Amino acid sequence: MIIFRYLTREVLLTLSAVTAVLLVIIMSGRFIKYLAQAAQGALDPSVLLLIMGYRIPGFLQLILPLGLFLGILLAYGRLYLESEMSVLTATGMSQQKLMGYTLWPAAFIAVLVAVLSLYVTPRGVQQVEGLLEAQKSLTEFDTLQAGRFQSMKNGERVTYTSSLSEERIELGGVFISERRASAGSERGPSVLVAERGRQEIQADGSRYLILENGYRYDGHPGRADYRVIQYDQYGVLLPKPGVAQELSEREALPSLALRESTNPREQAELQWRIAMPVLVMVVALLAVPLAKVNPRQGRYLKLLPAILLYMTYLGLLIAMRGWMEKGKVPMEVGLWAIHALFAGIGLLLLYWEPLRLKWMRLPEVRHA
Known part of the structure; x- marks a missing residue:
């Protein structure tokens, strides 16, 4: 239990730091965009903070999976670098047991992302749409x-x-x-x-x-x-200022309404919302074996390949969502095929070393 609390604390602390930095970066970019519209008279400056506040849940649902992924890589990478993980391994800590410990904080983040994605973010988008609609009546x-x-x-x-x-x-x-x-x-x-x-x-x-x-x-x-x-x-x-619409109407629809819809775009939107918490669990499965580094190699050796793998995963999800909206991919296949592919990659990475050692083990020689 002490080891579990220690590992969970390390992951969550690193996750919080990474998420805070990414959130500030993304919000700064969006705030500059809204500020430019306010400077041109397209937005009332008094609503800028309200719009940013309502957009935070949408930002977090995208940032938290990446924050968890980087949090595991950095936290466990430090433990490997400082030989703490070697000590834990000597006491019986296997990769599979480490994965079991990691899945608990990952499940907590997945539940949080599910609440944001399925309930909080659509309500925030509704509020933003209301504010932007009110701006259209301004001259x-x-x-x-x-x-x-x-x-x-x-x-x-x-x-x-x-x-x-x-x-x-x-x-x-x-x-x-x-x-x-x-x-x-x-x-x-x-x-x-x-x-x-x-x-x-x-x-x-x-x-x-x-x-x-x-x-x-x-x-x-x-x-x-x-x-x-x-x-x-x-x-x-006096012309009315044009406010750029960056949010689609389906993003503001409640998840229950999307579930009852037969529109391919709305069905794809529902699968995207469900994909966010699933993404959290899959990236945890990927991050644990990727975090293992040799102390002589440094903690950042696998960081770049890991980030490229995550970007590929997210990029394929976005591409598959577009194909679903156009009807090129059946809804039954949807985003689940991408999740299954990368979950399989994670399991392969997790069990690769035990399988490799088993395959390389020499047969025993019996003496008469």
């Missing part, structure tokens, strides 16, 4: 910030205001620049400047920015078609 006026140039339509439209009232009704010192193209040729930018502006909502729900006391500049300066128009009032239709 450029709702996301405008005083004293900052705001880019819209992939940089085709730039808006600036020097002052903005607390009610977001009155603007001062307005500048709007928009690039236009007609019949495949560049017509030149259109620039609007005004002393002040206000928002008007029409009966059909469309919103206009009414500019007062300003100028409009059309075309390229120096050309014959360049125009300068002075106006007392000028109305500008």
